[in-house]
Amino acid sequence: MATQLSKNFEHQSAESNWYNHWVDSGYFYSTPDNREPYTVVIPPPNVTGVLHMGHCLNNTIQDILIRRARLQGKNACWVPGTDHASIATEAKVVQMLREKGIAKSSLSREAFLKYAWEWKEKYGGIILQQLKKLGCSLDWNRVNFTMDPDYYEAVISVFVDLYNKGLIYRGKRMINWDPKAKTALSDEEVIFKDTQSKLYHLAYKVTDESGQATADTIVIATVRPETILGDTAVAVHPDDERFKHLHGKYVLVPLINRRIPIITDEYVSMDFGTGALKITPAHDMNDYQLGQKHKLEVVDIMNDDGTFSEEAQLFVGEDRFVVRKKIVPMLEEQGYLVKIEDYPNQVGYSERSDAVVEPRLSMQWWVKMQPLAEPALKVVMEDEIRFFPVKFKNLYRHWMENIKDWCISRQLWWGHRIPAWYDNHGNFFVAKNEAEAKLQAAHKLLLAKGEVITEASLQHAAQSLQLVQDEDCLDTWFSSWLWPFEVFKGYSNPGNDDVKYYYPTATLVTAPEIIFFWVARMIMAGLEYEKQIPFKDVYFTGIVRDEKGRKMSKSLGNSPDLLEMIDRYGSDAVRFGIMISSPAGNDLLFDVKEESTLKQGSFFVNKMWNALKLIKLWEERGIATAEAKSQESFSEINWPNFWFEARLQQGKKEINSLMDQFRLSEALKTVYSLIWDDYCSWYLEWIKPDFGTPINGHHFNSAIRFFEELMQLLHPFMPFVTEEIYHSLKERPTGDDLCIKVAAAENELDLLLPGNTPSGYLQQGELLKQAITAVRDVRNKQQLKPRDEIAIAIETSQPQVYQNIGSIFGKQVNAQISFGTSSKAGSAVVNIESDKFFIHTNQQVDSAVQKAELLKDLEYQQKFLESVSKKLSNERFVQNAKPEVVEFEKKKKADAEARIRTIEESLHSLQ
């Protein structure tokens, strides 16, 4: 029965219909069973995020992997979820409040969090809805959020556990301080601006043994002369000859005459400034580290609002910039100032208040990384976890071998609050909740008082205690590092069926920029808490750039509106467009203006749609069911089917191997060309019936079966149009959907090719294609219209090769075919291998064109022969090269010689 197909694939309605059908049929839901699991956990997008190109690439890749696993008969489980993203979300909420005229500082923590949760309820999860439009086959029964009650508890409990294991400690750290907003800033919130600064050269007096100033001085260079009041050393390079006589001596800080040591460190560069560096541990990141290394005193000369403190001795209560203005003339007056140079440098400004950021020491929480990093490095180096592409192994090793402790506290409210409580004696207690913290405090108190500790006395003492919880939150990554197992409640409910079945997960797909933030830490947490790696393979995607090579970002405004693109081109086309040029780990240029790959994608959809229309047209016109009369005619009739079968199996193997290596864009290119070139351009043309004749039944049935198999191959990449075509090809019983149709395993690929090997069919096919193309080329060059009839005489030593393809050949080039030597004056000639094709036509052949073509070919072959002969006459080549290589060169030589003979004969016949 005839099916009415619309002119185009109507993606807008079809895509959402299919998606709903898949979800309603439960195809994306997974529960443990006896199949092999294939698990992927989504890198949780920010809860308030919206879909951008990065997500699109990342999630398309995951969907391709998951859908392929499903078609391989595995139990595919893709877990969705979102991240609370403390900094980003808090910033958005603060901005929203500011627009309403509410300052965060005017709100209590509770009131702020209420706004934040309202915001999350309103905007959270929009991105997950957008992923549905993209076709992502996520298990919607398993949505997780890093601040779900269970998850929150797991994070807190991991903190307490690591603290009890001695892996979490408190320590001072240099942070970016905003003196205007009086808050700490994360590195991401600091904007560096090019600034024209001045470099002040200051002379420090060197002291003698009694501590008195001598005439000797050492000159340092600084852009912040006001900070000299906090200096606790002067550093020089140990090999610097200019200062060797000063090693171990002391100098006096100008104006206040504090005695500080001269230290040596290779950190100091000899060729910058004066080669001598003042060290101010309290007010400079690097100085702080040097200070730690050399156990220097820390003198903090500033208050939290940027004014000078008592410690400074001078300018107490005055602003840092005022001090800078005042101190320079003072230094000059007293003879300390040697010179002032212009010096362009970068100065950090607060993203929020535009104040110049002040590096400042503060108490933070830390995770000791060394013990966690060692096993996590090992599993990657020994390929228990494989990285694609491998180049990231090096990067990973370098970082893991030089790992620094992880600062996990953030001066934010939105997130997991640090489970530490303080009493007013400077003690702190780490516990899962306030009650437990109080018990700890009570225990300590009773112990100190020497009182008897009983359950009752503890409870009693605890009741009267007042503790204050730490104000800070944990770094977002401190929750997301638990993601691969906690989405299955692996920590909160250890050893449950889900975590046993799904963990370790199969593949993690993520961006290389978070290899340290996230990937490395998940490996650590997985090994620490599940005693197993969290995933077997990590696929690093590229960075999406625009046509000018710029990273796509909101601030540049060069990120296209994805939902609009999906509306216009369809999800399949968008997926195609983004995948066709994105090899693993390589950046991918996405031409937003031209949208060329999107167009290519939608052209491809259209092409397949038209192939479907052709088959439907054949069906309408009736199918010839007559059996072949003989074995010969059976082979001849079925030759295109056998050829395509062979080609298809070859393609499948190639695609499987590419997919196994995560070479997804190449796999897609291979399917694309298999469908467009081999199936549409060659196969369908070869079986196309003559006008007015019905299609042969063997051809029709094979065409449908091949189309189904091609749709199955393409389905992971372009799920919607493939499902639609699959259903349009035939009536299907309920539940017969491409989305879950398990493909034959590679070792089951039945060739069923009678009387020949696949390579025989493939070779014959190549010959046929070559012959057709060559004759068409002659037609073009001789300006023969496709309708002009011609006759071709093939002169060949092995006519049996043409037995099954002769008639197709004749039809494709619109020619009468005969065999034998029948060169005629005025005919054109082409050479395929060592066969000659004489083309007879009623029209006058342009023999100059013919001759030129042949001579060009001849020249090429002669040069080729020359290079091969040269190689073969090189004794050392014959001696050293592998025998098979030499053999091959000999064959190349023989072939070239035969070919040259053929061309010469053809040329001769033209005379």
Next chain:
RNA sequence: GGGAGCAUAGCUCAGCUGGUUUAGAGCAUCUGCCUUACAAGCAGAGGGUCCUUGGUUCGAACCCGAGUGCUCCCACCA
């Protein structure tokens, strides 16, 4: 400053263990076609100093050294 990577057709990229490479694909270009699925198409064609340079080798796009240009990550230099 430290580390990593890249450089092949106009553009985006393949080219795996050095020898089917006198280097492939897609897009773009050019020519001819409204041929009864598809002009969003069909048919055909042209297009390369494999960044430069030195070396290793019988043999280099591929391995090594140097140079040039670009990109990314980390630390952001008094």
